[in-house]
Amino acid sequence: MENGYGEPYCKHCGLTETEFKDSYYVGCPDCYKYLRNAVLEAVAETQGATRHTGRAPKTAPDNPELERLIREYERALVFNRMDDADRILYKIHALGGSIK
Numbered sequence: 679m680e681n682g683y684g685e686p687y688c689k690h691c692g693l694t695e696t697e698f699k700d701s702y703y704v705g706c707p708d709c710y711k712y713l714r715n716a717v718l719e720a721v722a723e724t725q726g727a728t729r730h731t732g733r734a735p736k737t738a739p740d741n742p743e744l745e746r747l748i749r750e751y752e753r754a755l756v757f758n759r760m761d762d763a764d765r766i767l768y769k770i771h772a773l774g775g776s777i778k
C-alpha cells in the first residue's frame with residue numbers, strides 16, 4: 679500500500695509508515711496488515727535495544743506472563759494472524775505492558 683508520496687500507509691485509518699515510526703503506535707488493527715514491515719522492524723528494534731544495552735524493557739521483565747504474551751504477539755504478527763495479535767495486544771495492555 680502506498681500513498682501519493684510512495685510511502686506505505688494504512689488504507690483503513692490513513693496512518694503512514696513515517697507516522698508509525700515516530701510514535702510506534704498504530705491507528706487501527708488494519709495498520710498491522712498495511713504497515714506490517716514497519717511494525718516488525720519496530721519489534722526487532724525494541725528487542726535489539728533491550729538486548730544490547732541491558733536496559734530494563736518497558737514491560738515488566740519479571741512478569742513471565744507478560745513476556746509470554748509479547749512473544750505470542752510477535753509470533754502472531756509473523757504469521758499474519760492479525761485477529762490474534764489484536765487480542766494478545768489487548769491482554770498485554772491490560773497487564774500494564776507495552777510493545778512500544
Ligand SMILES: [Zn+2]
Nearest residue numbers: 688691706709
Ligand atoms: Zn490503520
